Amino acid sequence: MLQTWDELEDACLDCRRCGLCENRHHVVFGTGNPEAKVLFVGEGPGEHEDLEGEPFVGRAGKLLDKMLAAVDLDRHTNVYIANIVKCRPPKNRDPLPEEQEACISWLRNQFALMRPKILVCLGRIAAMKLIKAEFKITKEHGIFFEKPGVLMMATLHPAALLRNPAQKPAAFEDFLKLREKIDELHCDIAKGN
Ligand code: URA
Numbered sequence: 001m002l003q004t005w006d007e008l009e010d011a012c013l014d015c016r017r018c019g020l021c022e023n024r025h026h027v028v029f030g031t032g033n034p035e036a037k038v039l040f041v042g043e044g045p046g047e048h049e050d051l052e053g054e055p056f057v058g059r060a061g062k063l064l065d066k067m068l069a070a071v072d073l074d075r076h077t078n079v080y081i082a083n084i085v086k087c088r089p090p091k092n093r094d095p096l097p098e099e100q101e102a103c104i105s106w107l108r109n110q111f112a113l114m115r116p117k118i119l120v121c122l123g124r125i126a127a128m129k130l131i132k133a134e135f136k137i138t139k140e141h142g143i144f145f146e147k148p149g150v151l152m153m154a155t156l157h158p159a160a161l162l163r164n165p166a167q168k169p170a171a172f173e174d175f176l177k178l179r180e181k182i183d184e185l186h187c188d189i190a191k192g193n
Contacts, residue, residue: 001109005034008109012086018102020087020095026053030082030110032075038182039116040064040081041107043125043157044095050088055081060158064122067158067172071179080114082107084126100129111150117185119150120178123157142174144181151181 002008013027021027028045031054048058056064056075065075073079085095085103095103111119121127127135131145131152144151155174156167 005113012106018099020099024087025050027086028053028055031055032080033077034080034114036078036080037117038079039119040079040122041126042083042122044083044085045088046092055083063158067175071175084129094125119152121154127154142177
């Protein structure tokens, strides 16, 4: 495990642990405030993210930014956003189990340095990797799962909401629950817990 954020980012940007490194334009390490108490984790970079080196900058990212703003969150100040895999899978296919396994220690090292209070999985792939293998996104989104030192929740992936806008209100509910949980935890932090 690397001990500083800069060391970690430098090492990650040189990563060649799986085949996704062959065709990448950028490693998408993550964006936001590494001291934030809330960490969002998506699946993997798409075309725009690969070209720009930043997560969630395409259409799905614009929707994510709107949902964050609705609950007073913002990618530049009070959250951090990363992905399960840091290089773009070809044609936006799901990252393969071996690609996820090769990449996950970067995210785990980010998590260990950040020590977020809440981790929000964006979509099924992140939820199945981080919460439980049998996670059912349609049934279990919006539920907080207690893990050692952190609460984990999954919401619907913003790209899924673009394909199926009827699901937007359900996802918005998840963001409201997140806001409530953050407010609760702020009280705990103020009480010294
Ligand atoms: N979808 C993801 O899961 N991550 C991104 O960074 C962009 C789109």
